[in-house]
Amino acid sequence: MSARSEQRRDQRAAHAEARARQRTLSHREHSQAPTLRATRLRRPAERTAHQVSTAHFQAAYPAVAEPGLGSRGVYIGRDMHGGSFVYDPWVLYAANLLNDANMLVIGRPGYGKSALLKTWMYRSRVFGRTCELIDPKGEYRQLVEALGGEVLTFTPGGQTRLNPLTRIGSREMREGLLEAIARAMLDRQLTQAEALGLSAALAAADEHADSRDVCIPDVAVQLREPTRAMADQLACTTGEAQADLRECALALQRLTHGPLRGMFDQPTKASEHVWNAPAVCLDLSNVGVGQGQSNLAVAIVMVCASAFLDAKRRDRANAARAAGRAPDKTTRGNDECWRALPIAGLADYYQSAFKLSRDSGVQHILALHRLSDLRSAGDDGSRQQRLAQGLLAEASTTVVYRQHAQEVPDTADQLGLSSTARDRIAHLPPGVALWCVGGRTFEVRHVLSDLEWALIDTDQAMGSRYAEEPATDVDDDDVQLPAGVPV
Numbered sequence: 001m002s003a004r005s006e007q008r009r010d011q012r013a014a015h016a017e018a019r020a021r022q023r024t025l026s027h028r029e030h031s032q033a034p035t036l037r038a039t040r041l042r043r044p045a046e047r048t049a050h051q052v053s054t055a056h057f058q059a060a061y062p063a064v065a066e067p068g069l070g071s072r073g074v075y076i077g078r079d080m081h082g083g084s085f086v087y088d089p090w091v092l093y094a095a096n097l098l099n100d101a102n103m104l105v106i107g108r109p110g111y112g113k114s115a116l117l118k119t120w121m122y123r124s125r126v127f128g129r130t131c132e133l134i135d136p137k138g139e140y141r142q143l144v145e146a147l148g149g150e151v152l153t154f155t156p157g158g159q160t161r162l163n164p165l166t167r168i169g170s171r172e173m174r175e176g177l178l179e180a181i182a183r184a185m186l187d188r189q190l191t192q193a194e195a196l197g198l199s200a201a202l203a204a205a206d207e208h209a210d211s212r213d214v215c216i217p218d219v220a221v222q223l224r225e226p227t228r229a230m231a232d233q234l235a236c237t238t239g240e241a242q243a244d245l246r247e248c249a250l251a252l253q254r255l256t257h258g259p260l261r262g263m264f265d266q267p268t269k270a271s272e273h274v275w276n277a278p279a280v281c282l283d284l285s286n287v288g289v290g291q292g293q294s295n296l297a298v299a300i301v302m303v304c305a306s307a308f309l310d311a312k313r314r315d316r317a318n319a320a321r322a323a324g325r326a327p328d329k330t331t332r333g334n335d336e337c338w339r340a341l342p343i344a345g346l347a348d349y350y351q352s353a354f355k356l357s358r359d360s361g362v363q364h365i366l367a368l369h370r371l372s373d374l375r376s377a378g379d380d381g382s383r384q385q386r387l388a389q390g391l392l393a394e395a396s397t398t399v400v401y402r403q404h405a406q407e408v409p410d411t412a413d414q415l416g417l418s419s420t421a422r423d424r425i426a427h428l429p430p431g432v433a434l435w436c437v438g439g440r441t442f443e444v445r446h447v448l449s450d451l452e453w454a455l456i457d458t459d460q461a462m463g464s465r466y467a468e469e470p471a472t473d474v475d476d477d478d479v480q481l482p483a484g485v486p487v
């Protein structure tokens, strides 16, 4: 072929390609306004915005495009696909949108779980709400001081003592606590004789103590030397009852030794005004330090502290009702709860505490790393699953911060997330979470004011982790706190 005909062939091919491109471009731009320059795809800023109704957008992005939860409640931040995100479990409960006020906050370390708890409590205060905190790392002091509250620090053999078996608690709660502690210490299920023996020993200790407060060692004494009445309940001789209950007695006895000594085994020693403060924090950061089984120690302290706070709150709620007032609305935050939940018996305890405290105006918030933390060690697969689902069922709100990729399928299945939401939870930047509220899902950036930063910055000591790795997928330049948010 000559050079001239080769050139003509190239020109024809170039014209055909240009026509084809023009056809494609005009087809792609058919939803935009006609333009004189139809041959060039306009830059994003030149294009007219594509408009779609909220109904259509929700159909395309069901997990991330929700119209919001209304404007009543505590400001949390920005709905990534809408305006401000405001949340109030009590308002939503009253509107029949939630079954309870409880919340699980899950997420990998350093993605903002504690920051959410702190600001939630700080911002809720303007609504007259009070808070109770179980703080295993000792990081809530600044918040509690800002709220004008009280911090009780627990140290083995120290000055602060709470009696979780205080008689102001209900019988069910006291028995549930003993069972949970015994199971955790024994690291196994209780036998029928042990379960029955514990409640009989509590009754015997109450009777024996008359009006004096019964403490855990009093129950251990009854278990070591069972009475005739206790043996009758177990349908055996006192010698047989003693043998059956011996291990349980020793397990409770251990509370008076080692890292747990002196904190929950004697009558309460803390002034009464603490319980009327707007915020009460139980600082457990000195518990179990340097111990091989530090999680067990912290976990036992957590449940004992929870039991005591539950009993006190129940008492306050009854007093308020007797005076014709509604009980105070209280948030109970249990940070680092993942340290307690895998220990045998403790997930059951939390689940029943969630149920029992429903009538006393409390919102429980548990912070953990992943939903698989809810599965109790020492339980078989199906029971673990039931426990996890039970706690999830008792918490109508789950806030999911970034999850490790291998946790995503389980988290998505347990929460019933769509494939869009499933993709998001493995990539969320710090401070952004998926809020699953009564079956609806929102992607929310938790916005912090300057003053709140001072309360939440747990990175200070380490130097900022994110300075070199900014959260690039979020543009919050224009984020403003609305009027009314305490700063």
Ligand SMILES: Nc1ncnc2c1ncn2[C@@H]1O[C@H](COP(=O)(O)OP(=O)(O)OP(=O)(O)O)[C@@H](O)[C@H]1O
Binding pocket: 107, 108, 109, 110, 111, 112, 113, 114, 115, 116, 430, 431, 432, 445, 446, 447, 448, 456, 457, 458, 459, 460
């Ligand atoms: N809303 C937010 N926006 C931006 N950064 C945040 C936000 N919340 C937290 N951070 C950053 O993440 C750091 C860790 O936050 P936080 O202590 O709440 O994490 P965490 O999830 O509780 O971690 P851990 O599981 O280790 O306790 C904070 O010090 C702060 O720098």
Ligand SMILES: [Mg+2]
Binding pocket: 113, 114, 115, 335, 336
């Ligand atoms: Mg934390």
